[in-house]
Structure formats: C-alpha cells, structure tokens
Amino acid sequence: MQAPKRRGGRGKSSSMSRIPARLNVLLGIVILMLGALGWRLGTLQIAQGKQFKAEVNSSDSSIEQVNVQRGIIYDSTGKALVTNSGSQAITYTKPKNVTEGDMYKGANEVSKYVRVDTKQLSDANVNKYYIQDEHRAADLAKQAGITSAPGTDKYVSELTDYAKKNQNQVQLTSEQKNAAMIFQKMENAYALSTVYLKDKGVTQGEIADIGERQSKMPGVAVGLYYQREGSKNSDESLASLVGGVSKSGLPEERVNSLLQEGYSRDDTVGISGLEKQYEDTLKGTKRRIEINVNQQGNTTQKVLYGGKAGSNLHLTVNAKFQKDVQEILKSQMPGGLTQGAYAVVMNPKTGGVYAMGGVNRLNDGKLQDDALSTINRAEVVGSVVKPAMITNGLLHGTITPENNTIVDQPIRVAGTSVKASYFNPTGAQSIPLTASDALEVSSNSYVMQLMLQMAGQPYHAGMTLNGLNTNIFQTMREGFNRFGLGVKTGIDLPGETAGLRGDTDRSHIGNALDETFGQYDTYTTMQLAQYVSTIANGGYRMEPHVVQSIEERSDRSKVRQTETTIAPKSLGSVGWTPAQRQVIWDGMDKVVNGSSRFVTGKKLQDLKPGVYAKTGTAETFTNGQPTITSSLIAFAPNADVAMAIVVPGVSQSAELVNIPIAKEIYKAYWKDVESPKNVPGQNTN
Incomplete structure (x- = not known):
C-alpha cells in the first residue's frame, strides 16, 4: 500500500509565522500599559507627592x-x-496627635487666665507636670544621680520613680498647682474627646480671656455645662x-x-x-x-x-401628698424595735401611684427616707391576706356566696401547736361565722379550716396532716397571685422584689396553716397596694406606675408636646362573680362598720368619705425580741383611692398603729390630691 502523502511544509510555516505576530501585539500592549502606569506613579510620587503628603498631614x-x-x-x-x-x-478638645509637651504649654497658658479647684490633683500628675520643665527635670536628675540621656524613656522613667519616692522634693507653687490641675485634666482626656477644665464658677473675665486667646490654646474653648x-x-x-x-x-x-x-x-x-x-x-x-x-x-x-x-x-405622684405621707409615717412610727413604716396610695382603676412613702430605722436609731423600700422590702403581713384566701375558697367552690358558714374554734392538729383566732384562744368564744363575718373579726380559725376543706381534709380535733398534699401551697399561692401577692407588680422602677416563699416540702406541711393568715410568705407594700386595688376595682390586677406621661421637648416651637401617655394596663383578672366579690366587699365593710364586739377596724368609722378595710398583725422577732408587723389595706368604695400600710417590728402595745396612720393619710389625700366634695354621695362635714 502506498503511504499517504504528507501535506507540504507550506501550511506549517504559514501557521508558525502567524503566532509570533500575535505575541508581538500582546507584548506591545503590555509594554504600553506598564509605561502608562509607571508614568502615573511617577507623577503621583514626584510631581504631586508633596501636595498629597501635605493634605494627609x-x-x-x-x-x-x-x-x-x-x-x-x-x-x-x-x-x-x-x-x-x-x-x-x-472645655478642652484633645487633638489626636498632641504630645505631653504641647499640653504642658497649653495648660500653662490657660492657667494664666483660669483658676480651678486643685483638691483632686494627684501626686502622680504633680510629678509628671514637674518634670515637663527641662530645668526642673535636670535639677531633679542631678539630685537623684541619674545619668541617662535627657528626653529618653529611661530618663523619664527614672525621674518619675525618684519623684514618687521623694515627693517632698517635688514642690509646686499655688500657680503651678493650678496649671498642673489643668494639665491633669487635659492628660486624662481621650483623643478628640471634650472634657471640662472648669465647669463651676466660671467668671466673665475668664470667658473673655479665653475667647480672645483661643489661637494660643489649641483645643480650649468656652462651652456649656449642665448639672x-x-x-x-x-x-x-x-x-x-x-x-x-x-x-x-x-x-x-x-x-x-x-x-x-x-x-x-x-x-x-x-x-x-x-x-x-x-x-x-x-x-x-x-x-x-x-x-x-x-x-x-x-x-x-x-x-x-x-x-x-x-x-x-x-x-402620677403628688409631691405635696408624698411629703405629707412621709411626715405622717415618721410622726406615727413607734419607737423601740420598730424597723420602719411604709405606705402606698394608688388609683385602683389606673394603677397610678399617688404616693409611696418609706421610712427605715437604721442601727443607730436614725430615720432614713426610702420610698423604694415599698418595692424592695418584703415582710410577713398577717391577716390582710384573708380576703384573698376566702376568694380562693369561693373560686374553688369550697364555699359559695350562699353557703359559707364555718364555726370558729381552736385548731388542734397533731404535731403542731394550737392555733386559734385572737378572740377565741380556748374555745370559749366558738361561734359560727360567715365569710364576711370572718373578715370582720379576723378569724384565723375560719381560713385554716377553709384551707383544709379545699385540700379534701376537713378539720377535726386531733387530726394529722400526713394526708395533706403539699400541692395545697401551690393552690393557695396561685389564688394570692391573682391579686398580685407573691409576684412582682411590674411597677416602672428598678429593684423590685417578689418577696420570699417558705419551703413546701413534707417537713413544712404544718406551715400551710400559717400561710392562710399571712404568717409564712412575705410581701412588699406595693404588692399589698396592688392587691387592695384589685379588690376595689372589681377584680382587675392593674400594673402600678409612677410615670403618667412622657413629653418631647421641641427646641424649634418651644412647645412641649405629649409624646406618650401611660395607659392603664391590666395584668389579669381574679375571675370572680359579682356575688363572690360582694362577699369580700361586705366583709371589709364590716371591718370598719360592723357591730361585732370583736370588730378590728372600728376606729376608722369617722373617716369621711368612708372606707372599707382589713387589718393585719403578724408575729415576728426583732433582735431576738418578740414583735409584730402591723398592716392594713383599705379603699374608698366611691372614690379612686386605695391604700396599703406596713409597719414591721412594733411591740404588742403598738399593734394598732396602722389605724392612726391610715386615718392621717386619708385626710392628707383629700386635702392634697382631691376634694371629697367631688365624691358622689359623701358627707364631707
């Protein structure tokens, strides 16, 4: 077979001749671009370099x-x-690249015209200022035997160490101290931040002198200071x-x-x-x-x-009323071991606080004003919790508005001491009580028996609590929480506490009896105010607040415009029926206006407009001594005002201190905040 002929070299040489031509074109383009780039770089660095450097600097x-x-x-x-x-x-605005020497010169210049307070002048800054002067530094170096080259870091460090150890050799005149204080303030500033060299007692002469010489004082200016x-x-x-x-x-x-x-x-x-x-x-x-x-x-x-x-x-706070409440607490608070006195008055419908007074007695016996104690100090408060406890029984169906009679009797449970109402310690005054009667006479026995019935363990003398489920604590607390007891109120102030809850394990089951009449968990005065407000307004737990509105300031119009009005906020409802609520209202009415010889709030009867209330006492110990907490909640049924009072650590002889405090505060309210003439159906004589 004859081999095929190869295509001649003509085609091959033609292809090879075209490749170098393309490369030449590409190389030419690259050389032109590099030349242009080099020319531009040269222009920037040589022709315009000085200009750009000047602009940067x-x-x-x-x-x-x-x-x-x-x-x-x-x-x-x-x-x-x-x-x-x-x-x-x-003022002084610190330049970005300023040196200590520059600030030293500036401070000396400012010091000629401005006098400042030098009480805060530190020894460290005295030393730093002192060695800024090369002659003083040289003299000090000679005394110290320093041989390092002047101006070096080592030289400055050795001078500073010597001055610190020999402070008596670093002396400044009053004029120099003035300049050193200004130097210290300049030194402590951050770069490009503004500090005050003098913010109080600046004279017109100082302002004029600084204004005329600002060019000699880089960064120094006249400004405004708000205190x-x-x-x-x-x-x-x-x-x-x-x-x-x-x-x-x-x-x-x-x-x-x-x-x-x-x-x-x-x-x-x-x-x-x-x-x-x-x-x-x-x-x-x-x-x-x-x-x-x-x-x-x-x-x-x-x-x-x-x-x-x-x-x-x-x-929402009325300053005059707040002051009067504070004075009432101070004047009415008993001596002895009494730890303080606290009161909150608020609008039950909106949650707006009219006043929140607090007085602490310190260890040395002096009194301290502290309104925030009403939200950050919690106490056992006693029988004021009984309306919430009875409401709990009503909501669980243990009692009803029509069927709620329980015989008051001493409670004798195995393993615990006898617990009884104050008027019936031996059983001689055992009488049947309705729920409202129980509030009138503040029956401990009633609420203890109510709790046992709620837990499915009706009371009988000598019974044990072994079968009592510890869940009863949670049941009671959930009922109290509906009114705001045991939970934070949500007030617009920092530092509020929810109070303390006692243990609920089996070993503490006997304390379930104490929980029913406010002798176990602790509550703040603000919680009591939210609680009584919930009762007063028909069952809505309103969030307390002390800010009524926020106003935006307009510099252009010079007119203040309301930006935000704080709207009333409900955090939940009790969920009772009108008939159930009426049981509680009737009972708190009887606390003041009842006919029983054991009525607890009778001395409030002369208040006009009238109030409904519940008093409370809780047994406590203060410095190892038996004391009580005297408490009270009250509201005016035909007006928008409710009150809570807590006075811890009082002696038994001062148990009723809650009554005169309440009376005086209500009188102050009508005088300072609202005239009783505005309340329908009330006799103001």
Whole structure:
C-alpha cells in the first residue's frame, strides 16, 4: 500500500509565522500599559507627592457626640422635681496627635487666665507636670544621680520613680498647682474627646480671656455645662424615687455594657430610681460635631446634628401628698424595735401611684427616707391576706356566696401547736361565722379550716396532716397571685422584689396553716397596694406606675408636646362573680362598720368619705425580741383611692398603729390630691 502523502511544509510555516505576530501585539500592549502606569506613579510620587503628603498631614478629623440636656421630671401637678442647671464652662478638645509637651504649654497658658479647684490633683500628675520643665527635670536628675540621656524613656522613667519616692522634693507653687490641675485634666482626656477644665464658677473675665486667646490654646474653648439638681419642690422623701445620675463618668460596675451601648466613658447616666429606669427617655439624642485639627494643632468644629434634649417625665405622684405621707409615717412610727413604716396610695382603676412613702430605722436609731423600700422590702403581713384566701375558697367552690358558714374554734392538729383566732384562744368564744363575718373579726380559725376543706381534709380535733398534699401551697399561692401577692407588680422602677416563699416540702406541711393568715410568705407594700386595688376595682390586677406621661421637648416651637401617655394596663383578672366579690366587699365593710364586739377596724368609722378595710398583725422577732408587723389595706368604695400600710417590728402595745396612720393619710389625700366634695354621695362635714 502506498503511504499517504504528507501535506507540504507550506501550511506549517504559514501557521508558525502567524503566532509570533500575535505575541508581538500582546507584548506591545503590555509594554504600553506598564509605561502608562509607571508614568502615573511617577507623577503621583514626584510631581504631586508633596501636595498629597501635605493634605494627609494637614488635618485629623473625627465625629464627636456631645451630651444634651436631660429631661425634666415633674410631679402630677406640674411642679419640677429635678431640673438642669446650665452654666458656662471652659472645655478642652484633645487633638489626636498632641504630645505631653504641647499640653504642658497649653495648660500653662490657660492657667494664666483660669483658676480651678486643685483638691483632686494627684501626686502622680504633680510629678509628671514637674518634670515637663527641662530645668526642673535636670535639677531633679542631678539630685537623684541619674545619668541617662535627657528626653529618653529611661530618663523619664527614672525621674518619675525618684519623684514618687521623694515627693517632698517635688514642690509646686499655688500657680503651678493650678496649671498642673489643668494639665491633669487635659492628660486624662481621650483623643478628640471634650472634657471640662472648669465647669463651676466660671467668671466673665475668664470667658473673655479665653475667647480672645483661643489661637494660643489649641483645643480650649468656652462651652456649656449642665448639672442635674433637685428643685425646691422636691422633698427628701422623693430622692430615692427620682434617683440619681453618675457624677464622674460611667459607673465602674456597668462601664463595659454601657460602652457597648454607645456611651462614652465621661457620659452622665442614670444610676438609680427613675433616672435609671427611664435613662433612654431622659438622656435625649447627642449632638454630632465634626472636629478637624490642622497641622498647627488648631481645631475647627462643624455641627452635623444639633441634638435633641431628653424628654420630660410627668409623674402620677403628688409631691405635696408624698411629703405629707412621709411626715405622717415618721410622726406615727413607734419607737423601740420598730424597723420602719411604709405606705402606698394608688388609683385602683389606673394603677397610678399617688404616693409611696418609706421610712427605715437604721442601727443607730436614725430615720432614713426610702420610698423604694415599698418595692424592695418584703415582710410577713398577717391577716390582710384573708380576703384573698376566702376568694380562693369561693373560686374553688369550697364555699359559695350562699353557703359559707364555718364555726370558729381552736385548731388542734397533731404535731403542731394550737392555733386559734385572737378572740377565741380556748374555745370559749366558738361561734359560727360567715365569710364576711370572718373578715370582720379576723378569724384565723375560719381560713385554716377553709384551707383544709379545699385540700379534701376537713378539720377535726386531733387530726394529722400526713394526708395533706403539699400541692395545697401551690393552690393557695396561685389564688394570692391573682391579686398580685407573691409576684412582682411590674411597677416602672428598678429593684423590685417578689418577696420570699417558705419551703413546701413534707417537713413544712404544718406551715400551710400559717400561710392562710399571712404568717409564712412575705410581701412588699406595693404588692399589698396592688392587691387592695384589685379588690376595689372589681377584680382587675392593674400594673402600678409612677410615670403618667412622657413629653418631647421641641427646641424649634418651644412647645412641649405629649409624646406618650401611660395607659392603664391590666395584668389579669381574679375571675370572680359579682356575688363572690360582694362577699369580700361586705366583709371589709364590716371591718370598719360592723357591730361585732370583736370588730378590728372600728376606729376608722369617722373617716369621711368612708372606707372599707382589713387589718393585719403578724408575729415576728426583732433582735431576738418578740414583735409584730402591723398592716392594713383599705379603699374608698366611691372614690379612686386605695391604700396599703406596713409597719414591721412594733411591740404588742403598738399593734394598732396602722389605724392612726391610715386615718392621717386619708385626710392628707383629700386635702392634697382631691376634694371629697367631688365624691358622689359623701358627707364631707
């Protein structure tokens, strides 16, 4: 077979000739691009290099956020309780690349015209200021025998160590101390942050001198300083309620979390009371300023956003009434071992708090105003819980509005001491009682027997509690919770406690008897106020609040406009029928107006408008001595006012202190808050 002919070399050489031509084109393009790039780089580095370098070095800029005025807090009548005091101040905005030597010169210049308080001048800053002067530093180095080269880190370190150990050799005149204090404040500032060199007592002469010489004092300017202060309308009793703000930057224990929220270290922040609870509302929105620092260290500012002052708070609390309640508690509180006296008065329909008074007796016997004790101090409160206990029996069907009679008798249960009503310790006064009668005479026996029936273990003398299910604790507590007892009320203040619950294991089953009449779990005064309000308004547990509305401040219109009104908030309902509720109302009416010789609140009868109430006593020990807690809940059936009182640690002779306190507080309410003439059907004579 003849082999096929190969195609001639002509085609091959033609293909090879085309490839180098393409490569040449590509190489030419690459060379042109590299040439253009090189030319551009050369232009930037040589022809324009100095210009760009000058622009880079010409200025540093940063966006600074400046605090605005905090919102004002007013009472229910429009009286200011806490305001802002504005005054002119000398400020310093620290340049980004400033040296200690620059600040030393600036501090000395400012010191010629501004006098500051030097009480906070530290030894460390005295030493740092002292060695900034090369002549003083040289003299000190000679005394110390320091041979390191001046200006080196080692030289400064050795000088600083020597000065620290020989503080008596570092002496400043009063003028130098003034400059050293200004230097210290400048040193402690963060780059491009603004601090106050002087914020109090700035004279017009100082302002004029600084204004005329700002070019010689880089970063120094005249500004405004706002200080939080209480007004003449704010009584000491409101101090803990209103709360306070930090005075020297962020509080140490919260600094990290606040920094994450966007605060600066030198910001003012609410640390207690309403100032803390409503921090986001009161602080407003910061001003935003662009700060530029040129190569010479001079600063210029441009306002990007003018900021917005904090919103105002209008409270439900009446300052005059609050003050009177506080004075009543102080004047009526017994001596001896009495630990304090607490009262809350609120609107049962809205949850608005008219007053929350608190007085603590300290270990040295002095009295301390503390309104927040009404939400963070819990006590055993005694028989005031009986309306809730009887309601529990009604809701579980253990008793009914028509069939609820139980004979009062001493309760003798195996393994526990005899428990009885105060008027029937031996059984000589054993009488049949309806539910409302039981409230009238405050029968412990009635509610204990009611609990046993609810648990399916009706009482008989000598019975044991071995068969009593410990779930009865939960059953009772769920009933109490419906009224707000044993749970947080939800009030708009920080630090509220729910109280303490006793153990419910089998070894504590006997305490189920104590739970029925308020001798086991603990409750706060605010919980009692929410509880009695729930009874008063027909069965709705309203969330208490001390802020009525929030007002936004408008700098443009100068008109305050309501931003938010706090609407009444129901946290749940008791779920009783009108007939069941009437049993409780009838019983609390009888506590005041009943005819039994064992009625407990008869001394409240002369109150006009009239009230329904329930008194309570709980056996306690104070400093090893037997004492009692005297308590009371009350409401005016034809008016929007309910009250709770707790006085722990009183002697038995002062057991009825709850009555005069209640009477005086009600009288003050009608005088300070609302005239009884506005209440339908009431005799005001």
